[in-house]
Amino acid sequence: MNMHAQPQRTLAETALIDAFGERLSLLPGDGAVMVKRDDAIEAIKHGLPTRRVESWHYTDLRRLLTSVPAFEAEVVAKALDPVLDGSAVLPVLNGVSNAKLPEIEGVTVQRLSEKLTDGSVAPGLDPYGADDAIGALNTAFVADGYFVDIADGTELEKPIELQNLQSGGQAHVRLLTRVGAGAKAIIVERQAGEASEGSDALISSVSQLVLDEGAEVTWLIVQEQPDTATHLAQFKAQVGKDAKLTLFVMNAGGKLVRQEVVVRTTGEGADFKLRGINLLAGDTHTDTTMVLDHTVPHTTSTEVMRNVVTGKARGVFQGRINVHQYAQKTNAKMACNTLLLSDDGEFSTKPELEIFADDVVCGHGATVTEIDHDHLFYLMARGIDEKTARGLLVKAFVAEVIEELDDEGIVEALEARLDGWFLTHG
């Protein structure tokens, strides 16, 4: 990690390093996997990233991660009903994927612990950069998760829901998915848990997705952790030739949350869409960081983030679009809009463009503002009281992004979750 030598380890750093020593014998993996784990813990020994590390500028993990809970949770989490009706559910409960594997035509599902033991996933365990603290943490400790392979040409009728549920303690989970050429799928990544008394949770979750030629995937991340959870997540994807990936991220919980999105377009005609909403309340810190690499010509991407900040919440959005030298005809647009609803809330945004090709159309826009008084007036002039009017406007602001997903079932299910959040936090 590109981290400065730290004079002294923090409690959290020490706890992680000690835990690694204790857990090592319990962690699955062949020689190759173990080498990766050792490298990863070495990176952590150099210290967790501080705000001096550019990609962690607004989330000083070293300062914010004050304590690390013990590994074992006292309560065992239970699988939840899926977000989308009829989904095949693959649960990881307290870091373990011990449920019965469902049979889906054209889909191969394996437990990740098996893939770690036989070493076949070792090459994918490397962190993506020197400042990839989440990748390093996960590689060091990952014990389970799923490997899902959707065969070429398979069009899934029903969605798959990957659930990572945690009730206190630590869990380090990896969800690997390959979507074959021409295949179509809707996949939900559910990140949730129950607050168990006296035990905070530390979760690292890395999802890796590969889209082969012409594959189409809608991936929904629904994060509703309790406010005792530190949730460090990463979504990494490669979008192949003519493949389409729509990623939706909803952050509506957690105490300290960092969701990284690392996407690379690897084939001409690839298209990536990111739609995200951050619903921030209480005294929480939520960071969404995206790094998007356009590496080949003729690829497109659009990213829209909508954030609502209430209470003492702090929100961060960092989005970087890298257009490589040969990625001519790239078309990339990014927008990040924030409604800051309380004086104690904060939102920081850093939308970056790094462009090395000359025939491209790239743009980004970012706004931070309060509710438009004209809009409020319009509604109140029609006899709607202020509180309701505000609620309507805020909901419309975020719901707009959901509606863009263009699938009735998904839109209804996500709006229901949105309503749920507004009921408790509105």
Next chain:
Amino acid sequence: MPAVQETIDRVRKIDVDQYKYGFQTEIEMDKAPKGLSEDIIRLISEKKGEPDWMLEWRLGAFRRWLTLEEPTWARVRYPKIDFQDIHYYAAPKSTPGPTSLSEVDPELLKVYEKLGIPLKEQEILAGVQKTEESELEEANDNVYKSGRVAVDAVFDSVSVVTTFKKELAQAGVIFCSISEAIREHPELVQKYLGSVVPTTDNFYATLNSAVFTDGSFVFVPKGVRCPMELSTYFRINEKNTGQFERTLIIAEEGAYVSYLEGCTAPQRDENQLHAAVVELIALDDAEIKYSTVQNWYPGDAEGKGGVYNFVTKRGDCRGDRSKISWTQVETGSAITWKYPSCILRGDDSSGEFYSIAVSNGYQQVDSGTKMIHLGQNTSSRIISKGIAAGFSQNTYRGQVSAHRKAANARNFTNCDSLLIGDQCGAHTVPYMEAKNSTAQFEHEATTSKISEDQKFYVMQRGIPEEEAIALIVNGFVKDVIQQLPMEFAVEAQKLIGISLEGSVG
């Protein structure tokens, strides 16, 4: 964008190989030995005839500097600078404070003439030599239409001459070199120096505080509108010297001043260091407009030589309803590291930043601004246009932040980039930090080729394609060019080399 031939040609005209200010002048110089130590600082201070408090201030900064590390966060790459291999003081021998132009070394005046800064003619215009007035006035009519410009000429480490001093003094405006100000107006300097950029601010600002040798000082008293444009022309001439100038501009309640700055340096294989600090202070209802045309030697076509331009510029809108406006045209320097910023402390104060940064060859530009909203109802506006060609890297890095008490803070940021060729890079790194719910921030950035729609719109009106494209490219930098005072606008246009007909005036 795949640039139009015309645009490419014009940008090429300012190519590093064609740097026209690259000449060197043989002038007898008085130099301090190479290296940096407390002794050198004492020497500089002594040469300048400074009071003790100034020396202490410098030494304090130097001790602090020893504890600092060079910043590495900017997107610029360069070999490590050996700070002991630089002359920290170099002055033309004939300059123990000339009181009039006649005492200035004629060689020096020639330098400025070559640079297009006719110090003498301006003095003449002012009425020093009445006989030639009418003739010259005619000749210069076109250039000086918008009024005269008082110039402070800084040559390596010292200010060689300041024109129009008397006329300015009549209006109550103090315009002189900072060394003179330290001697003549210590109370003002002591009150304001380092109050915007403290000696502890950053690596280069701290270095500057320790070793600065000259620069300009402007004081516009309460209620005075400075009768003419003020200007400083910086020139690095001597080999292996660093230029560390310090500029301090104070506008008291209700005052107004417009200040211009220009810079050039000879062509050399070695890199030269330029680390300046500029501090602006605007009290209640005051306005300061600061314009820069930076054309330090950018290095040759292989990226050899050139000036390292590490500059700290900051304005403090200390008073209510005050305004500070930065305009910059950056075409020179091998490396530019510069973020003219505004601290919007006073209620209803406003800050502006207009920038054109053109990079070519192996130039690296990392520039932008900071707008720190502290007071209520403050507003800021950022317009940045980057044009990258050759093998250059052009980065916009900016920060806009609203603090808890900055109710109704308002910012609009627009940064656009244009790429010419596929070996260069354009980058945008804006930071937005809002801690107040009534803040309204907008940011937009684009990197794009000219759209077919735009082109169609213009061509549909009977304008041929080449001209249509030229018009659209003109529009690209127009917002910034318009902010420049007349004289600079002309120079900037030439420098950028992209025709901008009709956009200035």
